[in-house]
Amino acid sequence: MGILTDDMKRMLDEQRLAFVATVCPDGTPNLSPKGTTMAWDDDHIVFAHLHSPQTVENLRHNPAIEVNVVDGVTRKGYRFKGRGEVLDSGPLHDRIMAMYRGDTGHDPLRDPDRRVKAVVLVAIERALPLISPAYDGGATEAEIVAEWEEYWQRLRARRATSVTDPV
Numbered sequence: 001m002g003i004l005t006d007d008m009k010r011m012l013d014e015q016r017l018a019f020v021a022t023v024c025p026d027g028t029p030n031l032s033p034k035g036t037t038m039a040w041d042d043d044h045i046v047f048a049h050l051h052s053p054q055t056v057e058n059l060r061h062n063p064a065i066e067v068n069v070v071d072g073v074t075r076k077g078y079r080f081k082g083r084g085e086v087l088d089s090g091p092l093h094d095r096i097m098a099m100y101r102g103d104t105g106h107d108p109l110r111d112p113d114r115r116v117k118a119v120v121l122v123a124i125e126r127a128l129p130l131i132s133p134a135y136d137g138g139a140t141e142a143e144i145v146a147e148w149e150e151y152w153q154r155l156r157a158r159r160a161t162s163v164t165d166p167v
Contacts, residue, residue, distance in 0.1 A: 015071060065083065085122075
């Protein structure tokens with residue numbers, strides 16, 4: 001059994017959007033959203049380089065990486081620390097691209113052969129849960145979900161009103 005549990009893989013598969021942190025050459029952090037993130041196997045996460053020049057450049061100089069994925073409704077998720085490798089050719093690159101093309105049942109991208117500049121394979125060294133402080137007061141997951149679902153409904157209603165009734 002690898003580092004990634006079934007629940008971690010489920011979270012990656014359901015959420016897809018993750019936030020990736022790398023280290024710039026001057027030592028400052030670079031944080032970038034990635035909408036193509038998914039589990040590759042029991043010990044690796046992948047994401048596609050669509051518009052990630054700084055992330056890719058950072059990884060070519062320093063492979064340290066952290067990937068955070070959070071369910072915005074349950075306010076729970078995971079933090080994955082590891083080492084990222086940029087793949088722009090080779091058999092492993094081709095297998096990952098096959099997944100993005102939908103050859104393996106996943107199809108998160110339209111026209112990946114044109115859009116994907118490279119893929120990043122993250123070898124996970126450590127995985128930890130992320131849990132919102134909203135739970136610190138003893139709230140249950142059902143209560144947190146109800147609160148956030150109500151919030152998103154109010155926000156959608158406000159957006160719908162602002163689109164149909166311009167100020």
